[in-house]
Amino acid sequence: xxxxHLADTLFSLIERGETRAAAELFGKDHPADIxxxxxxxxxxxxxxxxxxxxxxxxxxxxxxxxxxxxIAQTRIAAAAPRAKLARLVTEMxxxxxxxxxNEMSGELAxxxxxxxxxxxxxxxxxLAAYEDGTAGAIMTSDYATLPQHLTAxxxxxxxxxxxxxKETIYRAYxxxxxxRLIGAVRLQDLILAPARALVGDIMDRNTHxxxxxxxxxxxxxxxxxxxxxxxxVVDDQGRIVGIVTHDDAMDVMQEEATEDxxxxxxxxxxxxxxxxxxxxxxxxxxxVWLVVLVFGNIFSGAGIAAFEDTIAAYVALVFFxxxxxxxxxxxxxxxxxxxxxxxxxxxxxxxDWGQMLxxxxxxxxxxxxxxxxAVSLIGVVRxxxxxxxxxxxxxxxxxxxxxxxxxxxxFVLTRFNLDPATASAPLVTSIADAAGVLIYFxxxxxxxxxxx
Amino acid sequence: xxxxHLADTLFSLIERGETRAAAELFGKDHPADIxxxxxxxxxxxxxxxxxxxxxxxxxxxxxxxxxxxxIAQTRIAAAAPRAKLARLVTEMxxxxxxxxxNEMSGELAxxxxxxxxxxxxxxxxxLAAYEDGTAGAIMTSDYATLPQHLTAxxxxxxxxxxxxxKETIYRAYxxxxxxRLIGAVRLQDLILAPARALVGDIMDRNTHxxxxxxxxxxxxxxxxxxxxxxxxVVDDQGRIVGIVTHDDAMDVMQEEATEDxxxxxxxxxxxxxxxxxxxxxxxxxxxVWLVVLVFGNIFSGAGIAAFEDTIAAYVALVFFxxxxxxxxxxxxxxxxxxxxxxxxxxxxxxxDWGQMLxxxxxxxxxxxxxxxxAVSLIGVVRxxxxxxxxxxxxxxxxxxxxxxxxxxxxFVLTRFNLDPATASAPLVTSIADAAGVLIYFxxxxxxxxxxx
Numbered sequence: 001x002x003x004x005h006l007a008d009t010l011f012s013l014i015e016r017g018e019t020r021a022a023a024e025l026f027g028k029d030h031p032a033d034i035x036x037x038x039x040x041x042x043x044x045x046x047x048x049x050x051x052x053x054x055x056x057x058x059x060x061x062x063x064x065x066x067x068x069x070x071i072a073q074t075r076i077a078a079a080a081p082r083a084k085l086a087r088l089v090t091e092m093x094x095x096x097x098x099x100x101x102n103e104m105s106g107e108l109a110x111x112x113x114x115x116x117x118x119x120x121x122x123x124x125x126x127l128a129a130y131e132d133g134t135a136g137a138i139m140t141s142d143y144a145t146l147p148q149h150l151t152a153x154x155x156x157x158x159x160x161x162x163x164x165x166k167e168t169i170y171r172a173y174x175x176x177x178x179x180r181l182i183g184a185v186r187l188q189d190l191i192l193a194p195a196r197a198l199v200g201d202i203m204d205r206n207t208h209x210x211x212x213x214x215x216x217x218x219x220x221x222x223x224x225x226x227x228x229x230x231x232x233v234v235d236d237q238g239r240i241v242g243i244v245t246h247d248d249a250m251d252v253m254q255e256e257a258t259e260d261x262x263x264x265x266x267x268x269x270x271x272x273x274x275x276x277x278x279x280x281x282x283x284x285x286x287x288v289w290l291v292v293l294v295f296g297n298i299f300s301g302a303g304i305a306a307f308e309d310t311i312a313a314y315v316a317l318v319f320f321x322x323x324x325x326x327x328x329x330x331x332x333x334x335x336x337x338x339x340x341x342x343x344x345x346x347x348x349x350x351x352d353w354g355q356m357l358x359x360x361x362x363x364x365x366x367x368x369x370x371x372x373x374a375v376s377l378i379g380v381v382r383x384x385x386x387x388x389x390x391x392x393x394x395x396x397x398x399x400x401x402x403x404x405x406x407x408x409x410x411f412v413l414t415r416f417n418l419d420p421a422t423a424s425a426p427l428v429t430s431i432a433d434a435a436g437v438l439i440y441f442x443x444x445x446x447x448x449x450x451x452x
Numbered sequence: 453x454x455x456x457h458l459a460d461t462l463f464s465l466i467e468r469g470e471t472r473a474a475a476e477l478f479g480k481d482h483p484a485d486i487x488x489x490x491x492x493x494x495x496x497x498x499x500x501x502x503x504x505x506x507x508x509x510x511x512x513x514x515x516x517x518x519x520x521x522x523i524a525q526t527r528i529a530a531a532a533p534r535a536k537l538a539r540l541v542t543e544m545x546x547x548x549x550x551x552x553x554n555e556m557s558g559e560l561a562x563x564x565x566x567x568x569x570x571x572x573x574x575x576x577x578x579l580a581a582y583e584d585g586t587a588g589a590i591m592t593s594d595y596a597t598l599p600q601h602l603t604a605x606x607x608x609x610x611x612x613x614x615x616x617x618k619e620t621i622y623r624a625y626x627x628x629x630x631x632r633l634i635g636a637v638r639l640q641d642l643i644l645a646p647a648r649a650l651v652g653d654i655m656d657r658n659t660h661x662x663x664x665x666x667x668x669x670x671x672x673x674x675x676x677x678x679x680x681x682x683x684x685v686v687d688d689q690g691r692i693v694g695i696v697t698h699d700d701a702m703d704v705m706q707e708e709a710t711e712d713x714x715x716x717x718x719x720x721x722x723x724x725x726x727x728x729x730x731x732x733x734x735x736x737x738x739x740v741w742l743v744v745l746v747f748g749n750i751f752s753g754a755g756i757a758a759f760e761d762t763i764a765a766y767v768a769l770v771f772f773x774x775x776x777x778x779x780x781x782x783x784x785x786x787x788x789x790x791x792x793x794x795x796x797x798x799x800x801x802x803x804d805w806g807q808m809l810x811x812x813x814x815x816x817x818x819x820x821x822x823x824x825x826a827v828s829l830i831g832v833v834r835x836x837x838x839x840x841x842x843x844x845x846x847x848x849x850x851x852x853x854x855x856x857x858x859x860x861x862x863f864v865l866t867r868f869n870l871d872p873a874t875a876s877a878p879l880v881t882s883i884a885d886a887a888g889v890l891i892y893f894x895x896x897x898x899x900x901x902x903x904x
Contacts, residue, residue, distance in 0.1 A: 030658070187622070188621060261712070261789060265789025274791070279811060279814050282815045290782055290851075298830070322752040322756070331738070342725065352727070366735050367739055371742060374743055375746060425876075
């Protein structure tokens with residue numbers, strides 16, 4: 001809201017050539033806030049967004065640009081003159097710059113690369129080499145290293161000289177002659193130590209490091225687990241090649257939560273946020289599961305067809321059909337939800353299935369009995385005591401079976417190295433539905449006398 | 453797994469009195485890893501967990517204990533001798549200590565409080581006064597402040613003296629004589645500044661602060677937005693009373709994501725993680741929605757009952773019933789999922805409903821047409837061209853209506869200050885089901901000739 005309004009004001013100021021007023025409007029905003037305004041502006045008019053961004057001093061330009069998501073970045077980059085864009089890109093953080101090059105069109109990247117210095121070009125090439133979704137792809141090369149033979153005073157002096165270039169100097173990494181990681185030292189500890197103490201003696205040798213090939217989610221979880229500001233990333237030879245910082249870890253956890261959330265809602269992972277995603281991107285993310293689930297439903301339909309005689313004789317049974325099968329599906333998706341999230345956060349592991357199963361059975365039995373009690377009343381009113389008995393006993397079994405399907409599916413998917421979040425509510429519901437139809441009509445056929 | 457195994461080994465060592473071997477087993481583990489082992493041990497034998505914890509030096513004891521979740525903490529605390537527990541509690545971080553007192557039994561807290569020093573007692577009372585879920589409840593009082601008249605060198609010296617007590621000194625807060633927050637200064641900037649520069653001149657006056665009354669989720673989002681290590685918390689008079697750190701922010705985001713995840717799976721928020729939650733806690737978290745949804749289903753049932761004549765005349769229609777209404781429900785829960793998450797991450801705001809609606813209509817129409825094409829084939833085979841026409845046209849309308857219900861419900865809930873995540877897949881499915889039944893049979897009754 002506010003950002004759209006701000007963006008609108010900004011447009012009209014720039015269009016009227018009142019750049020000074022526009023610059024004042026940005027004034028002392030935090031780069032994150034500037035980025036929000038720019039993103040809103042870039043949706044309507046990337047040229048005006050660039051004109052506004054250009055009004056800022058270069059370091060603030062680069063910082064604000066770094067806060068934009070990739071869609072807004074590429075929109076604005078496409079509208080900027082090459083030479084000026086190259087200046088901005090040179091000023092950006094190494095990891096954000098590499099990401100930008102990954103996202104921008106090949107044509108633009110090729111036009112831009114020659115305008116950059118050799119060092120930046122190599123940095124981009126190196127960071128871009130890591131596969132998407134790995135620690136290597138989200139790490140930054142803006143970190144500080146120290147040799148272990150420096151004194152605390154010398155180390156502080158070295159960090160002082162190099163600090164302005166580094167994303168974080170609160171923790172410096174200690175390396176041997178071959179750049180292999182041998183420890184880490186906090187700025188705090190350097191300041192607290194006697195000036196002549198050696199880095200090698202102060203440092204913490206027990207430094208957790210992650211591999212460039214590790215999953216980005218693993219990297220983020222390690223940062224959350226150990227409550228650190230950053231974790232060093234090492235290559236196969238144990239040499240430090242970058243760090244993953246806490247803010248990137250937070251973004252990754254958000255992204256992964258969104259992906260799991262979407263997946264359990266049978267929406268395939270989106271490359272953009274919902275606001276910026278195009279019609280066909282949204283269509284593609286949804287159609288596959290809708291069709292898969294339709295064909296899943298054919299089993300329920302076939303199940304119903306198999307009992308056409310029973311249905312024709314007791315049409316009242318149909319009244320309870322949605323109620324029963326939905327209850328099984330609902331109980332199942334509850335169980336799946338609990339397990340998917342617990343597996344994602346690490347609260348539950350694949351080996352805990354047996355232990356979880358026992359508890360699930362108890363909880364499901366309690367739920368089934370409660371639901372049966374509620375529904376048998378309606379059964380008596382709508383269909384008489386015989387129907388009520390069929391409906392109530394079907395309910396208990398359907399809720400138990402649905403719950404067990406729901407809690408087991410995420411474990412099965414994990415076992416086959418699939419994302420447990422694929423055990424979405426609708427998928428569990430589809431499977432539980434088919435099971436529910438069979439259970440319901442099998443019980444009905446067994447209990448109720450068929451005419452003829 | 454590993455932790456359970458480690459915990460088992462630890463038990464047997466302690467039971468055999470081999471405390472030295474047990475202590476070695478813990479040896480150089482990170483406190484977070486020690487905590488994981490202890491949590492597994494506490495599930496089976498809190499006494500042994502305490503015995504193992506006691507083997508560590510006091511600062512490591514406190515740190516490891518701080519990494520435990522509340523259930524494991526209270527289990528172990530209940531098994532520890534009061535005097536030793538008081539020593540451990542005194543050593544803990546202020547925020548973790550206050551949380552522990554909130555969670556432990558009133559009896560234990562009362563027995564423990566007199567054993568603590570006056571300063572810790574007041575700290576606990578003060579931190580415990582803030583309502584659960586606010587920034588005040590998650591903040592810590594371990595932060596460093598500086599007056600603005602100090603020089604950079606004096607400031608570093610002051611932080612050096614106070615540092616060992618503070619959770620983070622990377623950013624110190626500058627206050628006036630009345631403890632009102634007037635700025636912040638990074639340790640990095642103090643080191644880089646000339647030794648005689650004044651704190652008041654180096655500091656960043658544009659410091660984002662949050663109120664003690666702000667929602668914890670708001671605090672976490674601000675930290676993520678501005679990529680900072682910590683944010684200061686101020687009271688109504690603008691005085692600094694604590695800080696919220698990036699690791700707490702990450703925990704809050706995880707918690708909130710889990711809560712939203714559970715809510716969209718119609719599981720009410722759990723007070724414990726799934727592994728530790730008792731049978732009745734799980735039962736209570738699930739039964740309410742199951743019953744609500746059953747009664748919701750009665751509308752679908754009543755809808756079906758109203759068209760009993762049509763059904764009796766064309767039993768083949770029942771075959772397509774689950775398929776059609778589930779497709780509407782599935783499309784609806786996809787839309788709801790996208791909107792719930794986008795509203796939670798702030799990608800979409802309540803005022804964007806109109807804009808989102810237009811796109812949703814287009815996407816839903818495309819989805820509906822694709823689904824109709826898929827289903828009309830089966831319609832021809834199973835029921836002839838007339839049934840196929842009814843089923844296909846019902847499909848288009850049902851998918852569009854389901855999608856619109858799904859995308860609108862989260863906005864409606866937000867408007868009434870309810871959690872949009874309440875628009876769970878099963879709730880949307882229930883509503884879309886009832887709508888689907890009416891649409892399907894209304895179209896069937898209109899198109900197909902009734903006998904008699």
